[in-house]
Amino acid sequence: QKEVEQDPGPLSVPEGAIVSLNCTYSNSAFQYFMWYRQYSRKGPELLMYTYSSGNKEDGRFTAQVDKSSKYISLFIRDSQPSDSATYLCASPSSNTGKLIFGQGTTLQVKP
Amino acid sequence: EPEVTQTPSHQVTQMGQEVILRCVPISNHLYFYWYRQILGQKVEFLVSFYNNEISEKSEIFDDQFSVERPDGSNFTLKIRSTKLEDSAMYFCASRGTSGGYNEQFFGPGTRLTVL
Numbered sequence: 479q480k481e482v483e484q485d486p487g488p489l490s491v492p493e494g495a496i497v498s499l500n501c502t503y504s505n506s507a508f509q510y511f512m513w514y515r516q517y518s519r520k521g522p523e524l525l526m527y528t529y530s531s532g533n534k535e536d537g538r539f540t541a542q543v544d545k546s547s548k549y550i551s552l553f554i555r556d557s558q559p560s561d562s563a564t565y566l567c568a569s570p571s572s573n574t575g576k577l578i579f580g581q582g583t584t585l586q587v588k589p
Numbered sequence: 590e591p592e593v594t595q596t597p598s599h600q601v602t603q604m605g606q607e608v609i610l611r612c613v614p615i616s617n618h619l620y621f622y623w624y625r626q627i628l629g630q631k632v633e634f635l636v637s638f639y640n641n642e643i644s645e646k647s648e649i650f651d652d653q654f655s656v657e658r659p660d661g662s663n664f665t666l667k668i669r670s671t672k673l674e675d676s677a678m679y680f681c682a683s684r685g686t687s688g689g690y691n692e693q694f695f696g697p698g699t700r701l702t703v704l
Contacts, residue, residue, distance in 0.1 A: 510690055521593075521680050521695035522632065529690065566632065574637040574645040575620060575684060577693060581631045 481505050484567055484580030493589050497554040501567035501580045504548065508569040511543050513552045516564045516582065525552070525565075557587045591615045593696035595681050601702045605670050610699045612664045612681030621664045622682040622693065623656065625649070632680065638664065671703045 484501045491497055499513075510529055514522035528534045531545045542551040550567050564582040571578045594613045602608050614621050623635040636646045638656055655667045664683075668675055678700050682693040 514695075519678075519698070519700075521682075521697050523695070524692050527690060527692075568632075572645060574639070575691070575693065576622065576634040576637050576645055576647075577624075577632075578634070579632040 481571065481578045482567060482569060482580040484583055486581045486583060488584040488586060490586045490588060491557055493557060493559060493587055495557050495587070497552075497557050497561070497585060497587075499552040499554075499565050499567075499583050499585070501550040502548055503550065503569060505569070505571060505578075506545075506548070508571065510570055511541070511550050512568045512577070513539075513541055514566040514568060514579075516566060518563075522566055522579075554585075557585075559587050559589050562586045591694075593681055593683055593694050595679075595696035595699050597699060598697065599700045599702070601704065602671055604673055604703055608668050608671055608701065610666045610668075610679050610681075610701070612666075612696055613662055614664055614681065614683030615685070615694055616662070618683035618685045618694075620644075620684045620686070620691075620693075621656075621658070622684075623666045624680045624682065624695075625677040626680065626698075627674075627677040635666070635679075668701075671701075673703050676701055676703045 512527040513525045516522045534541045538555045540553040564584045566582045567580040568577040621638040626632045637644045678698040680698045681696045684691045684693045
């Protein structure tokens with residue numbers, strides 16, 4: 479069973495739409511959950527992270543974790559063409575901090 | 590703003606050749622990582638490095654791979670005898686040790702093409 483799963487998309491939305499990106503995970507020991515954004519041919523960049531269950535908001539972005547269902551979500555409000563990128567969910571899985579990534583969802587926001 | 594840098598940005602090599610990918614982590618960071626991403630696939634962990642030794646490695650990180658921090662600033666990944674399937678983006682990352690969660694900062698990656 480894959481530790482972190484994510485629908486690769488692609489997902490195409492019009493500018494201004496609300497975007498919902500989702501991941502599931504299998505390891506109950508995961509405590510931190512990250513969302514990274516990756517532009518084409520660039521390294522992943524941390525958008526935000528949450529600890530355990532709950533919501534966290536940062537501007538137009540909201541991260542949500544439901545540990546009971548092992549479900550992670552990222553919502554983007556008022557999406558912009560500059561949000562077009564691949565979004566990766568990840569969790570550190572050991573004391574060394576190694577990150578386990580999902581497949582990544584490619585998002586395109588059309589003007 | 591401090592950043593992780595990687596060189597070269599693109600490396601083309603012949604199968605069987607040795608390659609060294611170089612990274613300069615953020616200066617006060619103590620944990621270092623290499624990940625790779627084969628085209629169209631997920632980012633995969635290769636190895637973590639702390640206190641001048643490997644702290645964890647994946648199944649991918651076999652005897653053909655090695656890492657080194659030769660001079661206190663650079664962090665290198667060596668592939669001794671490259672295979673076609675080593676073609677991928679290789680990302681270096683580093684993180685600090687302040688209280689709470691410490692973000693891993695990724696470099697821009699080196700695209701390795703093995704012919």
